Amino acid sequence: MAWTTLSTRTAYENPWIRVREDQVVHPDGSQGIYGVVELRPAVFVVALDESDRVALIEIDRYTVGTSLEVPAGGSDGQEPLVAAQRELLEETGLEASDWLELGTQYALNGAALAPEHIFLARGLRGAGDASHHQLEEGISAVRFVPLGEVLAMIGRGEITDNETVAAVSLAAIRLGRLT
Numbered sequence: 060m061a062w063t064t065l066s067t068r069t070a071y072e073n074p075w076i077r078v079r080e081d082q083v084v085h086p087d088g089s090q091g092i093y094g095v096v097e098l099r100p101a102v103f104v105v106a107l108d109e110s111d112r113v114a115l116i117e118i119d120r121y122t123v124g125t126s127l128e129v130p131a132g133g134s135d136g137q138e139p140l141v142a143a144q145r146e147l148l149e150e151t152g153l154e155a156s157d158w159l160e161l162g163t164q165y166a167l168n169g170a171a172l173a174p175e176h177i178f179l180a181r182g183l184r185g186a187g188d189a190s191h192h193q194l195e196e197g198i199s200a201v202r203f204v205p206l207g208e209v210l211a212m213i214g215r216g217e218i219t220d221n222e223t224v225a226a227v228s229l230a231a232i233r234l235g236r237l238t
Contacts (some may be wrong), residue, residue: 060086062093075099075133098166098173102143103131103222104156105230106180112203113227114151114183115218119197127202127212128223139176147180150191151201156182161229164224177226179233206236 063084071078077097078151086088106114106129113129120126130150134142140158147153159179166173193200204212212218216225231237 060088062086065090065195070094077170086188094170096167096171096173098171099134099136100134100139100174101131101222102134102139102146102178103129103175103177103226105129105161105178105226106141106147106151106153106183107206107230108181108183108203110203110205112145112205113209114153115202115204115209115223116150116193117200117202120173123219125199126220127218129224129226131226131230134176140178143176143178143180148186149189149192150198152185152187153183154186155180156184159233161226161233164225164229165217175222175225177229179230204232206234210237 065082067079067081067083070080075098079095079097081093081095082090082158083093108114115127118126118128129146132146137145140160143170147155155182161177161179164175164177165194166175209218210231213224213227218224229238
């Protein structure tokens with residue numbers, strides 16, 4: 060038997076997040092409630108330069124403090140590729156000539172509906188000053204770290220952002236660097 064939704068009510072909503080409470084029938088036939096967090100679609104960019112280094116941002120997150128992550132953000136209603144191009148430019152000041160969509164994943168499947176589109180960007184070039192957006196977002200640095208070292212940092216627990224771990228791992232698999 061599958062889950063059945065009997066009713067839904069919005070418990071909280073703002074422009075970025077919706078929290079709903081569903082009255083459900085569980086797969087075993089019992090009834091209960093299920094809380095679901097809905098996030099707008101997001102994009103994540105693994106940007107590799109000509110030396111096989113990944114562009115990582117150092118960002119101060121309200122929830123966890125300083126974090127090392129790939130450029131990312133909400134799609135803001137744009138097509139995923141357009142949003143990924145915008146986020147890369149806003150967060151790093153870079154553009155890319157070669158884009159490959161690696162796939163779509165979902166964050167926190169047990170509690171959220173949060174689609175995430177992951178892209179590999181290559182052919183990087185400087186395209187402008189991103190300092191205003193970086194300041195607004197809490198981005199203190201853009202670092203270029205060799206892909207192998209990024210994977211080692213993930214293994215050592217130095218990169219803890221789950222979406223970054225997933226995006227870099229997926230890129231490494233697609234590039235034949237992780238089997």
